[in-house]
Amino acid sequence: MRITEAYLHVLDANSDVKLLSERHMHIDLEIEDYASKHIEGFFEHLDIATNEIDAIQKMNPLSDDFKETTLNVAELFFDVMKQCEEIKPCDLMCLKFEREGATLIGFLKLNFRTSFAHAVELEDNLIVNKIIRQVTTLPYKTQKVEEGFLVDLTHRQVFIKDKTVTVDGRKTKYISEYVLGVGHTLTPKRKIDLIAKTAQKVIEKYDDKPLIATAKIKQMITSHLDESGGVNMESIVASCFDTEVAKDAYLSELNDKGIDPDSITINETQKKKLKRTQKIKTASGVEIILPFEYVSRSENLEIVNHPDGSVSIQLKNLGELL
Structure with missing residues (x-):
């Protein structure tokens, strides 16, 4: 440059x-x-x-x-x-x-930011070192x-x-x-988030394993962006939604929000910024962070709902400990 x-x-x-x-x-x-x-x-x-x-x-x-x-x-x-x-x-x-x-x-x-620096002053012919607040540093x-x-x-x-x-x-x-004086346009990050969150909303309504299905669509979105810098929505919808009702509901939600998935384009550097993990949080304060790719495979994760309302999560196929 x-x-x-x-x-x-x-x-x-x-x-x-x-x-x-x-x-x-x-x-x-x-x-x-x-x-x-x-x-x-x-x-x-x-x-x-x-x-x-x-x-x-x-x-x-x-x-x-x-x-x-x-x-x-x-x-x-x-x-x-x-x-x-x-x-x-x-x-x-x-x-x-x-x-x-x-x-x-x-x-x-x-934007100006607040920082602190030393200042040397003379009081009664004696040197006094002080800390002063600066509000115009960059x-x-x-x-x-x-x-x-x-x-x-x-x-x-x-x-x-x-x-x-x-x-x-x-x-x-x-x-x-x-x-x-231009119209507001969504950032790639906002578009990706909306596509994923809209999918999650539809999945929770129509799928009996929403956690796995949501991870699958997030993994596919990330995979498409990695491979081509864009999103093939037709392929994602066909792979991630089992019924025509769910597919139509998802596409309708995207249309209502004014989201055009085909408008998403990112470069090689931006691909490195993509989110690739999913966080699972429980009421007891336990948090588990897992890759989309791992959670998207049903054989890797089992969630059991107990009669007392508690939940057990079993992780499988983890490979060896490092």
Whole structure:
């Protein structure tokens, strides 16, 4: 990745402070590494929503004047920050950069965080070392950026790390609505969760072994994503639901929720972030974490319901102890 232009704007609506940079920022290797780590998160994590560049209504990503674009975006952020105290003060890092043959612009909202540092003071000609609280330090490069977006000008795509806040008494994804003016789209993580949870709801109604059946569909979803980066819903439904009634109920639930499984696409790095285990919790406080693949096989797990209301879980085919 190579940064070609950068600006930093300070936005703190709580204090009514808006300091917009009038010149570009010098980028040394250390700062470029810091920015690069945060930018790569937009391509590595499953909680990033995507959209088409043509859907953007609020700002002009195709402007030749990048400085003017950053000022426009900073104003859009500040306007919505004034309407919602939930949106944290920040430094808005605005970047134009090249990555893997593509030209992109990025807007990283680096929220201020509280940290502590030492301070040396002189009292009555004596040195006094103290601990002071700092509230304007930025996220470490190992931490996630909480909010921001990238625009891929070459492939005409937008990547959004958004946050749900309340504006005028209404819950909204504020970057999508107030900064970009695009419709809200679900992240891959949210789509996968909804597909699995909807399946679980239908399975609990129609299957006599819901734990095993739920694990089976979760395992198949993960397997499809591993193999192709997408989900073949027709194959999953045919394999995981025994009756036409259950199949129709599941597809109807997905349709009612507005979920299009075919729209899920993830890359090789994102595949490593997929959830692969299922947690079983009991009223006694016992928790067991098992791989989807193990639980999905009925011969591996036996659950016995006793007359007194207690439950026994027998695990089989565990292999040798390590």
